Amino acid sequence: MATNLALDDILLKRAMKIGTMRTKKETVNTALKEFIDRRMQKRIGRLEGKISFREDWDYKKERRNREHSR
Numbered sequence: 001m002a003t004n005l006a007l008d009d010i011l012l013k014r015a016m017k018i019g020t021m022r023t024k025k026e027t028v029n030t031a032l033k034e035f036i037d038r039r040m041q042k043r044i045g046r047l048e049g050k051i052s053f054r055e056d057w058d059y060k061k062e063r064r065n066r067e068h069s070r
Helices: 009-019 024-046 059-068
Strands: none
Touching: 009 024
């Protein structure tokens, strides 16, 4: 998808240097991927303490049952 963006040249050059990327496209795509990863990690972090697990659940037993059912 071709897109024209007005990017901050100084930030782009710094990002290219720090990330050792050779092209602007590679730099922007890498930055977008890292942005998404970081935001997803924050979402996962907000779930901490909100998910309750069954104390009696035996994951090893479940694994054995799955292996035997194949």
